[in-house]
Amino acid sequence: MSPLFLLLLVVMPVGFGLVSLALPKRLSWFLFFFVNILVLGVVFKLKSSTGLTWDLKFNLFSTGAVSLKLAVTHLGWFFLAISSVATILFSMFSLDFNDRKHATFAAPFWMILIGATNGIFLSQSWIAFFFAWELMSWTSLLIIGHGKTPSFKAGIYYYALSFFGTMAMMAGIWLLYHRTGSWDIATTTLRIAADFTTHRSFAMTVTALFAVGFLAKSALFPFHMWPQMAHAEAPDDFSAYLSGIMIKYGIYGLALFVIPVFAMTPKGTMKIISGVPWPMYALAWISAITSVIGTVMAIFTNDMKRLMAWSTVANVGYIGVALSTNSSLGYAAALFHTANHMIFKGSIFAALAAVKFRTGEREMHKLGGLAYVMPITFMTFLLGIIAAAGIPPLSGFNSKWMIFQALFEKKMVFVATVIFFSSTGAFLYLFRALHTVFLGQLSPRFRHVKEAPMLMSFSMIILMILMLIPGIFPGTVTGFFNNILASFGFAPIKTTLNSMTGSTASINGTVIAAVFGLAVLIVFIMFLLGARQHKVAMMDNYTCGEDPEDWKVGPERYHYGYDFYQPIKPLFAWMPLGAVEKLYETLRRSIERFGNLVSSISADGSRLGWTFVIGILIIIVTGVMK
Amino acid sequence: MNNTIFILGVGAFFLMMIGLYGVLTNRNVFRLILGLGLMETGVNLFIVGASYWKGGKPPILGTVFETKAVDSYADPVPQALVLTSIVIGLGVTALALALMVRLKETTKSIDIIETKEEEVNE
């Protein structure tokens, strides 16, 4: 296997993207799909070539060589594989989604973004990582904005937070380089872990800087508000990618650098709380808070994409909690949930995109009853929310179960309680979305809505299968973990094709699925044995034969969807939700006010002399200052 | 310290300060230009003063002063500097006045403060 394939994974999508800037929209979407097939092919060809390295060193600074190093690691390949599998489905979905009416100019940038994604997962030097990271940032901003003013407002919010994190990361990279003289990720990780004994504050600073970068990208507290804007306003087909894959970069970063650093830190150098170093315990609570915020906000949101974005925030919270347990079980759980979330949230967003494609509505209470006209979309959404709620026998349960096992192992029961709260809250908002969009009364406006187009339906069917497989056979995904765990010095986890062993119990996905199947079969037979049922139109009962129209009650008004959880709203009134947003807004406004102040000085010609005099004073003051 | 140098120095300083005061307190372009002119004069005076020494002769060989010793000459460089600076000052002032006239023509005022949204240049 030639190392040039690694470069190809990055350069090829970028190149195709640049070429397709000049192509007509429709063609560029085909090219997009084509590129993804190629990427998937190359990724799976790379499967067995761990350690394959492509390195470009060039002397740039007087201080040393810059290295752009790409290599296949176990962790990187895992992320690469799941993301390219998901991407190809999303791209197949997009192919039909971007018809004449819906097409955006996103395809070229999306291709570049895929190149950047591959770059992030392949990078073994911080410079290469940073290059790919930045390339990903601004291309994704352009896609999220996609020429719409509200979308861009959301996108720039995302970008500002993300760029803030990127800048922190840049500082961290330099600090690392000055300390270790290397851009290499693995080397620096080892060195910085060792530094915790000798240069404690330095090591903390570096780790914190990287953590800020990764937290910002993965939307953990206090950066949790960007997904609800960006995911909601992005192109509908891109939201799946955004929520499925892009939010995982931060997770990848945490798993790549921050967590291994703490895991490798010599014992006794840091205060241990509940079996983990205190910064990780802090991360656990940050993640737990994130998941609670995500959950509560999702419960009271009326916009379906925004709701799912908050749900993504909550799920990232679970992943963060899992990572913070600093154990092989937790690390594996985080990876598992990452993979599952990629698929189930991807399919949820795909289903919502299909809904929006057919109806053009985003506010849930205006929809309703679409299950009766879009059954495949409905089934995708249903399986998606079952997986998201962590109900067996779908994939989400297995990873959530593993997260709990990791928490039990470290006796982090309070965090576990908080996570369980979010997990229960998930039923509330997920069911709300299911009901309000797909169940209840079908509005006459949407009576003639058709099922999503063929390719869209096809990719959704595959997504459904992908949600079922890890649920029934968790080993299909967990089988990859032991190599990854070993590469970071974690003990392996016990897992077979159908079962997983945790700290307090073991489960067998196949048995659960079989038992569930049996139970459903029993009930189905009972159902068949019962007397016949006949179909009745929905508005034909309950009003005892009266025509509901006489009371001015049409299906829309008969659909209970708006302000669904109003009765329990007072329960959450005490929570300072939105405080961070307010803080950011205040900050933004202060910058603007300060800027206006500064420019007002120069606008007024009569102050010109004064500025000069004040300037001289400032020079004097700064000159004599220590 | 020599009396003359003292007087020159203080004079230069005060000229500069008067000029600066003018620049700081006015928004009328003409007065601003006047203030700048005063400052420039002050600083020129300062340069000339800096090269003064009592009994220094004009640095010109074979003239009416008939001094042969180079030691007794006043330093010629500052004078050259001042000449240059005066010329430059003249140029700047002339340009400034021309700009002022343009300003008066276009806005009917010689106030430096922006009064309204102004037209823009491509």
Place this chain on the structure above:
Amino acid sequence: MKYSIFLIVAPLAAAFTIPMLGTYLPRLSKLIAALMLLAGTALSAWLLTAYKAQTVIVIGGWMPPFGISLHVDLLSLISVTAVYGATLMATLYQLFDGQEKKPYFYMLILLLTAALNGMILTGDLFNLFVFMEIAGISSYALIASGNGAAGVRGALKYMIVASLASVAYLAAIAIIYSTAGSLNMATVASGMRDLNPVVGALVVLLILASVFTEMEIFPFNSWVPSAYQGAPSSVSALLSGAVTVAAAYVALRMSYIVFGQGMGDIIRYGKFNVTNILFWLGVITVITGQAAAYAQADAKKMLALSSVAQMGIILFAISIASDLAIYGIVFAVIAHSLSKLLLFMVTGKFVSASGTSHWAKWKGLGRENPLSGGLFLIGALGILGIPLFAGFWGKFSIIGAAFKAPGVSWIGVYIILAATVVEAVYFFRLAHLLFEEPETKPVSIKSSIWFRISTALLAAAIIGIGVYPAPIDKKVRKIPTELSSKNTEGYISTAYRAMGR
């Protein structure tokens, strides 16, 4: 290297032919201006490639320190090339895409070029003053050459502040001359440390005040927004792409050679810490510049204030004074020059097409004219220091240098990094607005073939340096050694050798 003198003399000579020819043969005079700049660019580029070692060029047979000498080193040649290139681009833009201008306009441009090159190459403090004044006068006139009151007012504002600066500079010269007895930079440099610290501090104060005025450092930059806004776009591009290059060069030369006798140490006069001044003013300028740019509704003012912020970063880097910082400065100056040229040229197109420089009214302009919109985006990415674009290497090395430097410069880095976020927001805000769906159909922009060629060249340069910085790197790597105080081949020793000492 002896041809370096032509870098100053030739444009000066060409400038004075224009008023003579201009009345009768306006087209020829414009052609002369363009050809002159092209030749200058070629000459400076050739000199750059042929460069071997620092040289002092004695002018008029008067040996330094009495006569005026030119001092040619790698950094100055790079700066001169940048100035020429920028001027050429701006002139071509004005010639083919701007409003019709009288031949005098091109005379002023040539004059400005000559003055800027003089500022960069001269080895004499008073000569520097003269060139600064010439540059000043020609820029006032250029700024005022825009139609309407905005240009005149901008020019007047610039003139007032710059006159104060020149008074300060003259006063400093008087003090230096009366104490050190010479105005040759090398001589002054070796004498500066022996001065009474108070006098030394006073000199530094006055010179810095005037240099900062040219370099657009807060709060000496109160003229910047009005001047940039009022000037024709080609002139704004010149101010940003050429004048700042020269100003940054002068600031660097002053700090390292005249005040510091070679780069490296903290420059101190008694209790007066010059490095500290550079550091804090740099940081303050970045903060104020980015915040003010964020608050601007006028695109040209916004770009002007962004230049201010970039100069702040460069000043900050000057204060660090390490090899890596110099490296960063050169990259940052070049990237800034290229990107700002591109941005102002494209912005000029937008302004003339839409009739306003309020960017909020430019919705959809880029969607209608994807080429211009894309160029704006490339320029913005170049300024921002996004990897794979020219600005990255500069910003990246400056940050690295600051982290390596002892003392508190790491505070400044964090501030600058935070301010960069603001910068990203206002650039992307505008870059994306250009591609947003407008309510009414936006006007389409007509551009000449020269506009396309020159912007394409600029964009290619921005991306080229970003992707493949090695050619520039090869040159730039020698600069820190040249500026280093430890190096016996440094500026002062070269100058002294020329003096025969």
Place this chain on the structure above:
Amino acid sequence: MNAHALTALKLTGIAFGAMSLGLLFMGLGRIVSARIQRRIGPPFYQSFIDVIKCFTKTSITHNFVMDLGIIMALGGLIATAFFVPFANFSVLGSSSVVIVLYLMSIGYLGMAMGVSASGNPNATIGISRALALMLGYKIPFVMVIMAMILTYNSSDLLTYALAQNHGFGSWHIFKYPLGFIAVEIAFQAMVGEKPYDHMIAPAEIASGPMVELSGKYLGIGFLLHAVQLYVETGLIVNLFLGGAQTWYIMMVKMFAVYFTTMCINAVMARYRIEQGIRHLWIWAGSFALLQLVYTRIWG
């Protein structure tokens, strides 16, 4: 006969056993409330009659989602019942409490889906209340379970049951007294009896989820409640009341739990929904939290 088929047969038996036991409890429960209200009440087999009758009547449906949801609901709950040990016996060998907690949800989800596909707002309101209430009772319940997981380092229900087989004193009701109180309160809400019967709320929202169900759909609705009773009382018995060695003691203990609930149900009025959740959080929650803190620090 191969082992898998045997297991399937056993499980089928458990399914029908659970349904019958639940129906029996429902009948007895009706008698209990009737006696408290000084009525005679129906015979104990009334629920069986009801269900059989329901299954023999023709019924109406609106769409396939309704059928799907109702089948999924009962199927999910029966699958949960398989995991609850009955008299120290679990067919599947393992009975992780986490599976029980999550698998139970598929029953709720199915029911919710089925009834909201009926398009009646009252049903949906009922479901929204049920889900909201879930937020109230699940948290205390889980906290108590976590206390047990801390003690035994196992999340297997069978482990807990077996650990209490050493006489009356080894019952968890004494080991985790605060936890038991918390779970008792939560249980009231879990089975949806007063003061937490927001979901049904007959006078308010016309029996909520049941409003559109007829014929076999309603029958399955009854069975749902029956299996739910089996699962939840079984959980409590296994968690706190010492499990059971024999099947009749198990049944008696399970009924005892249900009996308490019915007694409380008969004398209480209904909370408002947010009052109910707040009450659960404050009372059950704080007891559970105290129990968890105690166990975490000293347990």
